Amino acid sequence: DAGVTQSPTHLIKTRGQQVTLRCSPKSGHDTVSWYQQALGQGPQFIFQYYEEEERQRGNFPDRFSGHQFPNYSSELNVNALLLGDSALYLCASSLGTGGSGNQPQHFGDGTRLSIL
Amino acid sequence: GQQLNQSPQSMFIQEGEDVSMNCTSSSIFNTWLWYKQDPGEGPVLLIALYKAGELTSNGRLTAQFGTTRKDSFLNISASIPSDVGIYFCAGQLGGSQGNLIFGKGTKLSVKP
Numbered sequence: 001d002a003g004v005t006q007s008p009t010h011l012i013k014t015r016g017q018q019v020t021l022r023c024s025p026k027s028g029h030d031t032v033s034w035y036q037q038a039l040g041q042g043p044q045f046i047f048q049y050y051e052e053e054e055r056q057r058g059n060f061p062d063r064f065s066g067h068q069f070p071n072y073s074s075e076l077n078v079n080a081l082l083l084g085d086s087a088l089y090l091c092a093s094s095l096g097t098g099g100s101g102n103q104p105q106h107f108g109d110g111t112r113l114s115i116l
Numbered sequence: 117g118q119q120l121n122q123s124p125q126s127m128f129i130q131e132g133e134d135v136s137m138n139c140t141s142s143s144i145f146n147t148w149l150w151y152k153q154d155p156g157e158g159p160v161l162l163i164a165l166y167k168a169g170e171l172t173s174n175g176r177l178t179a180q181f182g183t184t185r186k187d188s189f190l191n192i193s194a195s196i197p198s199d200v201g202i203y204f205c206a207g208q209l210g211g212s213q214g215n216l217i218f219g220k221g222t223k224l225s226v227k228p
Contacts, residue, residue, distance in 0.1 A: 004158070033215065042119060042204050042218030043159070056215055090158050094214075104149060105216060107158035 002027055004093050004108035012114045013081050021076040021111045025093030031055075032074040033105060034066060037088040049074050050096045078113075086115045122205055122219025130227055135192040137222040139205030145217075146210035148181050148188040153202045153221070162203075163190070197226050 005024045013019050025032050031050045035043035045058035049068035068074045072093075078085055092105035121140045129135055139148070147166055151159035163174050165181035165188060172179055176193045188205055202223050206216040 031214070035216075040220075042122075042206075042220050043216070045215035045217070048214050058215060092216075096214075104161050104164045106161060107151070109156070109158045 004091055004106055006089075006091050006108040006111050008111060009109070010112045010114075012116060014116050015081055015083060017081050018077065018079045019081060019113065021078075021089050021091075021113070023074045023076070023091030023093075023108060025072050025074070025091075026106050029093035029095050029106070030072050031094045031096040032068055032072065033092045033094070034074070034076045035090040035092065035107075036060075037090055037110070039087075043090055046076070081115050083115050086113060088112050120205055120207055120217060120219040122222055124222055125220070126223040126225070128225045128227060129195055131195060131197060133195055135195055135199070135224065136189065137203060137205075138187060138189045139207075139219050140187045141207055141217075142186070143207070143209075143217075144185040145207035146185070147208040148179070149206045149208065149216065150177075150179050150188070150190045151204045151206060153204060155201075159204055192224075195224075195226055197228055200224055200226050 004026050007022045033048040034046040037043040046060050047057045048055050052068045063079045065077045088110040090107050090110045092107045094105045095103040149164045150162045153159045163179040168185045169183050170181040178191045180189045202221040204221045205219045
């Protein structure tokens with residue numbers, strides 16, 4: 001039973017560039033959430049996708065966008081990269097319940113993004 | 117961004133000792149979760165709590181959902197070297213508010 005998988009594991013970009021990170025959810029899960037984790041901090045919520053739509057968004061600028069595909073996998077795109085975007089980007093998947101309850105989120109090992 | 121108050125920030129303990137850490141919030145949550153994160157890896161779910169007052173165990177780990185719904189506690193009994201890592205609490209409002217709000221973590225180090 002494959003867990004949440006993310007690619008790539010590491011990435012180095014320069015300021016102003018654009019990046020795409022990918023996530024495949026745990027088998028049987030249909031909801032994908034993205035988090036940014038700065039060094040020494042807890043993860044911060046970016047957005048959540050369910051049924052190929054952005055269901056909820058955290059306090060992140062429009063430079064951060066995403067997509068969910070019919071097979072439930074997801075992408076996180078960041079445009080016009082800033083030095084402050086350097087962080088571990090985590091994907092979490094869960095089973096959506098349409099608001100009738102919470103199912104725990106399971107995390108991948110993340111993509112370490114470094115901006116030079 | 118919004119974060120929970122998690123304490124202690126770090127702790128050193130002797131192998132075999134019991135460990136306690138807690139998390140408080142000014143907001144009420146419907147779900148509390150505890151995760152452990154090892155270096156270079158993502159957070160791994162340890163325990164999920166869904167009801168105020170709920171006490172749940174997972175091996176040597178026990179967690180409680182506070183009766184006010186604004187706090188949670190995690191206890192580790194008889195610590196061993198592999199307990200080393202960073203422990204995060206996370207609160208979740210639920211329903212359409214599916215995002216997790218995390219604490220800053222408790223870094224646990226064990227002296228062998």
